[in-house]
Amino acid sequence: MPFGFFKRQDDKQKVEHGLKRSKDSWIARLSNAFDVPAITDDLWDELEEILISADVGIDTTGTLIKRVKERIRKDNLQNADHAEDALMEEMIVILNAPLKNESQPSNNEPWVILVVGVNGTGKTTTIAKLARYFQQQGKSVVLAAADTFRAAAVEQLDIWGKRVGATVISHQQGADPGAVTFDAIQAARSRSADVVIVDTAGRLHTKSNLMEELKKVNRVIQRLDPTAPHEVLLVLDATTGQNGLTQARAFTEAVGVTGVAIAKFDGTAKGGIVLSITDQLKLPVLYLGTGEGMDDLVAFDPRDFVEAVFD
Numbered sequence: 001m002p003f004g005f006f007k008r009q010d011d012k013q014k015v016e017h018g019l020k021r022s023k024d025s026w027i028a029r030l031s032n033a034f035d036v037p038a039i040t041d042d043l044w045d046e047l048e049e050i051l052i053s054a055d056v057g058i059d060t061t062g063t064l065i066k067r068v069k070e071r072i073r074k075d076n077l078q079n080a081d082h083a084e085d086a087l088m089e090e091m092i093v094i095l096n097a098p099l100k101n102e103s104q105p106s107n108n109e110p111w112v113i114l115v116v117g118v119n120g121t122g123k124t125t126t127i128a129k130l131a132r133y134f135q136q137q138g139k140s141v142v143l144a145a146a147d148t149f150r151a152a153a154v155e156q157l158d159i160w161g162k163r164v165g166a167t168v169i170s171h172q173q174g175a176d177p178g179a180v181t182f183d184a185i186q187a188a189r190s191r192s193a194d195v196v197i198v199d200t201a202g203r204l205h206t207k208s209n210l211m212e213e214l215k216k217v218n219r220v221i222q223r224l225d226p227t228a229p230h231e232v233l234l235v236l237d238a239t240t241g242q243n244g245l246t247q248a249r250a251f252t253e254a255v256g257v258t259g260v261a262i263a264k265f266d267g268t269a270k271g272g273i274v275l276s277i278t279d280q281l282k283l284p285v286l287y288l289g290t291g292e293g294m295d296d297l298v299a300f301d302p303r304d305f306v307e308a309v310f311d
């Protein structure tokens with residue numbers, strides 16, 4: 001399991017809030033589409049169009065429709081309601097990508113979560129939300145201000161650290177991100193902290209020197225604890241659409257992404273992107289960011305998500 005993964009009581013409401021724009025567009029069309037007396041080719045065409053408009057992507061849309069058709073044929077179903085149920089079930093199957101974080105820290109060692117992504121996707125905010133979420137579970141958190149590149153990045157993390165009550169380890173701007181990470185893990189050890197979350201500078205996935213720097217941070221972590229990092233969390237901006245897939249592939253190649261957090265989910269009408277990510281990348285979506293506040297984070301649950309879509 002991802003570190004400290006648990007569902008909060010209001011997660012479902014937050015998912016619904018995150019889906020608001022989607023509800024006003026493709027979700028409304030989706031429920032209307034099944035309001036027909038029988039399953040016809042028109043229904044399949046309509047579904048295809050709606051799912052693609054939701055950013056589910058052409059390939060994943062094709063897979064979904066194929067599997068729904070197979071279910072319909074196998075069980076000899078004729079009713080459009082049955083097609084709707086079948087679509088729900090197949091969406092859940094696709095969203096349940098296997099977890100990738102297999103290693104755990106040895107006794108008393110902190111969990112290390114490395115957070116990566118391109119510029120401005122929502123990394124630092126997501127880290128603050130995660131710190132808050134872990135602290136609410138009684139876990140102690142150390143944040144590593146390893147974005148030493150952007151002016152004010154350290155200050156931004158400091159402010160969040162104070163707000164949520166997490167220790168922030170930082171150096172001067174321009175310092176070596178590996179050295180900050182090293183110090184943060186050592187600090188976490190000496191305080192017996194439960195988890196270290198490493199904030200890294202936003203970087204374009206196509207810039208090989210910047211990706212090399214990230215690999216270096218990863219190596220520093222691995223040298224301190226061969227079981228770490230225990231999670232490499234890629235933060236994608238929900239409004240970026242299919243380009244997120246390209247980013248994910250590049251970061252996976254560089255540092256082995258184990259899970260995805262989709263920030264700014266409240267800002268997109270194309271919530272179908274989650275299906276595209278889990279299907280095309282076989283990476284689990286672990287969290288959704290549903291606002292700018294520190295509690296606007298949802299532990300992603302495939303069934304709750306699909307139920308919110310079809311509600």
Ligand SMILES: Nc1nc2c(ncn2[C@@H]2O[C@H](COP(=O)(O)OP(=O)(O)OP(=O)(O)O)[C@@H](O)[C@H]2O)c(=O)[nH]1
Pocket residue numbers: 117118119120121122123124125126147150153200201202203262263264265266267288289290291292296
């Ligand atoms: N609406 C909304 N805004 C968000 C969410 N997550 C982050 N933001 C906003 O997105 C902007 C960028 O967030 P940051 O956390 O600074 O992004 P970052 O990836 O750390 O940026 P760099 O460090 O510059 O690469 C801020 O204005 C955040 O408030 C979210 O879930 N919903």
Ligand SMILES: [Mg+2]
Pocket residue numbers: 123124125147153199200201202
């Ligand atoms: Mg940042």
